[in-house]
Amino acid sequence: MALYQLLRLFLLWACLPHFCCPEIMFRRTPVPQQRISDAHVPRSDGKILHRQKRGWMWNQFFLLEEYTGSDYQYVGKLHSDQDKGDGSLKYILSGDGAGTLFIIDEKTGDIHATRRIDREEKAFYTLRAQAINRRTLRPVEPESEFVIKIHDINDNEPTFPEEIYTASVPEMSVVGTSVVQVAATDADDPSYGNSARVIYSILQGQPYFSVEPETGIIRTALPNMNRENREQYQVVIQAKDMGGQMGGLSGTTTVNITLTDVNDNPPRFPQNTIHLRVLESSPVGTAVGSVKANDADIGKNAEVEYRIIDGDGTDMFDIITEKDTQEGIITVKKPLDYESRRLYTLKVEAENTHVDPRFYYLGPFKDTTVVKISIEDVDEPPVFSRSSYLFEVHEDIEVGTIIGTVMARDPDSTASPIRFSLDRHTDLDRIFNIHSGNGSLYTSKPLDRELSQWHNLTVIAAEINNPKETTRVAVFVRILDVNDNAPQFAVFYDTFVCENARPGQLFYQENSIAIFIVKLKMEQMD
Numbered sequence: 001m002a003l004y005q006l007l008r009l010f011l012l013w014a015c016l017p018h019f020c021c022p023e024i025m026f027r028r029t030p031v032p033q034q035r036i037s038d039a040h041v042p043r044s045d046g047k048i049l050h051r052q053k054r055g056w057m058w059n060q061f062f063l064l065e066e067y068t069g070s071d072y073q074y075v076g077k078l079h080s081d082q083d084k085g086d087g088s089l090k091y092i093l094s095g096d097g098a099g100t101l102f103i104i105d106e107k108t109g110d111i112h113a114t115r116r117i118d119r120e121e122k123a124f125y126t127l128r129a130q131a132i133n134r135r136t137l138r139p140v141e142p143e144s145e146f147v148i149k150i151h152d153i154n155d156n157e158p159t160f161p162e163e164i165y166t167a168s169v170p171e172m173s174v175v176g177t178s179v180v181q182v183a184a185t186d187a188d189d190p191s192y193g194n195s196a197r198v199i200y201s202i203l204q205g206q207p208y209f210s211v212e213p214e215t216g217i218i219r220t221a222l223p224n225m226n227r228e229n230r231e232q233y234q235v236v237i238q239a240k241d242m243g244g245q246m247g248g249l250s251g252t253t254t255v256n257i258t259l260t261d262v263n264d265n266p267p268r269f270p271q272n273t274i275h276l277r278v279l280e281s282s283p284v285g286t287a288v289g290s291v292k293a294n295d296a297d298i299g300k301n302a303e304v305e306y307r308i309i310d311g312d313g314t315d316m317f318d319i320i321t322e323k324d325t326q327e328g329i330i331t332v333k334k335p336l337d338y339e340s341r342r343l344y345t346l347k348v349e350a351e352n353t354h355v356d357p358r359f360y361y362l363g364p365f366k367d368t369t370v371v372k373i374s375i376e377d378v379d380e381p382p383v384f385s386r387s388s389y390l391f392e393v394h395e396d397i398e399v400g401t402i403i404g405t406v407m408a409r410d411p412d413s414t415a416s417p418i419r420f421s422l423d424r425h426t427d428l429d430r431i432f433n434i435h436s437g438n439g440s441l442y443t444s445k446p447l448d449r450e451l452s453q454w455h456n457l458t459v460i461a462a463e464i465n466n467p468k469e470t471t472r473v474a475v476f477v478r479i480l481d482v483n484d485n486a487p488q489f490a491v492f493y494d495t496f497v498c499e500n501a502r503p504g505q506l507f508y509q510e511n512s513i514a515i516f517i518v519k520l521k522m523e524q525m526d
C-alpha cells in the first residue's frame with residue numbers, strides 16, 4: 001500500500017467522531033426524503049457524517065477495496081440507544097454477503113469484512129441490521145437498511161482495447177494532421193479521485209508524431225514526411241492514470257503507422273538518349289522497342305502517359321502506353337526503307353496522369369527523352385521491272401531467237417547481281433531458255449501455235465550473293481499465227497491476175513490470207 005494511501009486512511013479515521021468506531025445508529029424517525037438522497041452522495045474525503053442529536057447516523061459505511069492485512073478488515077459498528085452494554089441485545093446482519101463476506105459480532109455490533117473486496121467487482125453492498133432482545137427475541141429497534149460502499153483505490157491500470165493499432169496518413173501532410181485516436185479505459189472509479197483519469201504520452205515515435213495528452217489523438221509532428229524515404233513508423237503510446245502523475249499506473253499500446261502515397265514525384269527517364277533499332281522490313285504496327293520513365297510514387301500516382309512530341313520520325317512512328325508495365329512502346333506507323341532513310345529521332349514525353357495541384361511547386365510532373373531509331377538493312381529479294389511480262393512471237397521464228405527480256409534489280413544498297421532462271425515446271429517441254437546473266441528469253445525448240453497458243457512461264461530472279469533471296473515473275477508468251485495451214489475461205493474473193501504473172505508471185509493478200517500463183521493458165525477474156 002502506497003504511503004499516501006496510508007496517510008489518507010489515517011486522516012479518514014482521525015476525522016471520525018468516535019475515532020475507532022464508525023457507527024450506524026438505528027433509525028427512529030423516518031429520514032426526510034432529501035436526507036436519504038444526501039446520504040447517497042459520496043464524499044470525496046470518505047468521511048462518515050454523524051448526526052448525533054437525531055440519535056442515528058447516516059446509513060453508510062465506507063470500506064477501502066483491496067485490503068491486504070492478514071486480519072479481518074474492520075467495517076464499522078451497529079449501535080442501538082437501547083444497548084446498555086449489559087449484553088442483553090443481539091445484533092443481527094442480513095443482506096448482501098451477510099454471514100460470509102460481512103460478519104457481525106452479535107454482542108458489540110462490530111462488523112468485519114472477511115476477505116479482500118474489489119470495488120470493480122461490486123461497489124455497493126446493501127445490508128439490513130436488526131437489534132433484538134436476546135432473552136425475549138423481540139426486536140428492540142425496527143429493522144434498518146444500510147449500505148457498505150467500497151472505496152476505490154487505484155488498483156487498475158489503463159488498458160487499451162487493442163494491443164496493436166494500424167493507421168495511415170498521407171505523406172507530406174501538414175504538421176498536426178490527425179492520424180488516429182487511441183483510447184485506454186481504466187476500471188477504477190471515474191467519479192472519485194484521479195485513479196481513472198488517464199493522460200496519454202508518446203514513448204516512441206518522436207519527432208515524427210505526437211499525441212494529445214487528454215484525447216489520445218495522434219497527429220503528425222514533422223513537416224514533409226516523405227513516404228519515398230520511409231514508409232513505416234512504430235509509435236508507442238502510454239496511458240497513465242492519476243492524471244499522468246508519478247505513481248500512476250500505466251499501460252501502453254503500439255500504433256503501426258503507414259505513410260500513404262501522394263503524387264509528389266514526377267516521372268524521370270533514366271537516360272537522355274535511348275537507341276533503338278528496327279529492320280526496314282518490319283510491318284506497320286511492329287513494336288520497335290520500349291522506353292520507361294521511373295516514378296518513385298506508387299499506384300495511380302506513378303501512372304504515366306507517353307507521347308511523341310517532336311522529332312523527324314513523328315510520321316513514321318507511334319507510341320502507345322502499356323498500362324501494366326508503365327512502358328511506352330514505340331511502333332512502326334509507316335513502311336520503312338533503309339535505302340531512303342537510316343536514322344530517325346523522336347522526342348518522347350512521359351507525363352503523370354494523376355497530378356496533385358498541391359505539389360505543382362515541386363515542378364512539372366513530366367520528363368522527356370530523345371529516342372534515336374536506326375533502320376537496319378534487310379537483304380531484300382530482287383525486284384522485277386514489271387509485275388508480269390507479255391511477249392508475242394510468231395510461231396515460225398528460228399530456234400534460238402530472243403523473244404523478250406525480263407529485268408530485275410537488287411533493291412539493297414549492296415545491289416547484288418541477279419541470276420535468272422526458268423521454272424522448269426512451267427516449261428516441261430523445254431521449249432524456252434533464258435540467258436541467266438541478262439534475262440533474255442529465247443527459244444530452244446520450234447514453236448507450234450496449233451499445239452499451244454500460250455506458254456505461260458515463270459522466271460526466277462536470284463541474288464548471286466544470296467541465292468535464297470529470290471523473286472518469281474509470270475511471263476506470258478503468246479504465239480502468233482503464221483499461215484502454214486490451208487485457209488478455209490469464209491467468203492468468195494473476186495480477183496484478177498495480170499497476164500505477165502509468174503508462178504510463186506503473191507497473187508492476193510488480205511488479213512492473214514495470201515494466195516500464191518502456183519500454175520498459170522491464160523484464158524482469153526472478153
Ligand SMILES: *[C@@H]1O[C@H](CO)[C@@H](O)[C@H](O)[C@H]1NC(C)=O
Pocket residue numbers: 405435438440
Ligand atoms: C543477253 O546475252 C546474250 C548472250 O550473251 C546475248 O546474245 C543477248 O543479246 C543479250 N541480250 C540483250 C538484251 O542484250
Ligand SMILES: *[C@@H]1O[C@H](CO)[C@@H](O)[C@H](O)[C@H]1NC(C)=O
Pocket residue numbers: 454455456476
Ligand atoms: C496463259 O495465260 C493467258 C493470259 O492470261 C490465259 O488466257 C491462258 O489461258 C493461260 N494458259 C494456260 C495454259 O494457263
